Amino acid sequence: MNKQIILTASFFGLTAVILGAFGAHGLEGKISDYHLGTWKTANQYHFYHTLALLFLSTFSRAKNASIRVSYFCFVLGIVLFSGSLYLLSVRSLIGLDDFRLLGPITPIGGLFFIIGWVGLFIAALRNRS
Numbered sequence: 001m002n003k004q005i006i007l008t009a010s011f012f013g014l015t016a017v018i019l020g021a022f023g024a025h026g027l028e029g030k031i032s033d034y035h036l037g038t039w040k041t042a043n044q045y046h047f048y049h050t051l052a053l054l055f056l057s058t059f060s061r062a063k064n065a066s067i068r069v070s071y072f073c074f075v076l077g078i079v080l081f082s083g084s085l086y087l088l089s090v091r092s093l094i095g096l097d098d099f100r101l102l103g104p105i106t107p108i109g110g111l112f113f114i115i116g117w118v119g120l121f122i123a124a125l126r127n128r129s
Contacts, residue, residue, distance in 0.1 A: 002057050005071055009053035012078055016046040019086065027090070035089040042085030049074045049082075049113060052120070059123050066123035073116030081109025 023039040031039070053074050059067050084105040091097055 001068065001071070005053055005057040008071075008075060009050050009057065012046065012050040012053065012075075016043060016050055019043055019046065023089075030093060031089060035092075038085050039089040042082040042089065045085075045113070046078055046082040049078050049116070052116065056120065059120075059127060064123050064126060066119040066126065070116045070119035070123065073112045073119060077109045077112035077116060079109070080105050081113060084109060 020043045023036065023043060027036060027039060053071065056067055056070055056074070084102045087096065088102050088106070091099065091102065096102070
């Protein structure tokens with residue numbers, strides 16, 4: 001699981017840097033300041049939880065169910081929370097103005113983040129080192 005976590009975190013780190021640079025340099029003047037702020041929020045949470053995934057890799061040798069839960073929840077949180085915010089930010093540019101399902105996806109992703117942090121907390125309590 002350790003290798004899988006590190007590979008996943010590396011991929012998410014790569015995409016966070018690319019999307020952050022795109023937001024800073026490619027979207028300026030193309031979307032409103034409000035939507036640019038939403039993009040930045042998506043990118044911040046994307047980065048935070050990429051780092052959380054890397055931290056999880058330090059626990060993964062414990063083969064703990066809580067680590068697996070945290071891993072999957074952080075991944076789903078990045079995809080759902082940050083992904084929906086990225087799309088909400090640019091939906092007028094990509095023709096998704098009428099797609100209303102994106103808004104309710106964001107808090108579901110946030111819930112996955114919360115569950116992931118609870119899993120990490122439980123894993124830390126159970127860790128014997």
